Amino acid sequence: MMRAVSVAVLVLAFAGHAMAAEGTCKARASEKKLAGAALTSFMKKCETDAQTTCDTSAGDKKLSGAAKTSFTKKCVTDAVGT
Known part of the structure; x- marks a missing residue:
């Protein structure tokens, strides 16, 4: 169990970094100046x-x-942003 958690943490570090390079959903929406139904x-x-x-x-x-x-x-939380 501990090994699985360690592997998951390591994988999250790499995946989060890769997704952050593309920008979060919220950052891209902000760049596009979306609001209301479009947002x-x-x-x-x-x-x-x-x-x-x-x-x-x-x-x-x-x-x-x-x-x-x-x-x-x-992964999804990192991709969407805060």
Whole structure:
């Protein structure tokens, strides 16, 4: 269990850095000066795309169970931004 957590933390560090290089959804929305329905639509699509990318990445890394859940949640959060 401890090894799985260690691997997940290491993977998150690399994945988070890669996603940050592209910019977060919120940063891109801000650059585009989106508001209202356009902002909502953009954020939903961006979050869906991030979820798909993060799920694929977790699968490629052969993560499962709690490690996959933790990785995916952190990955999507990093991609969407705060």
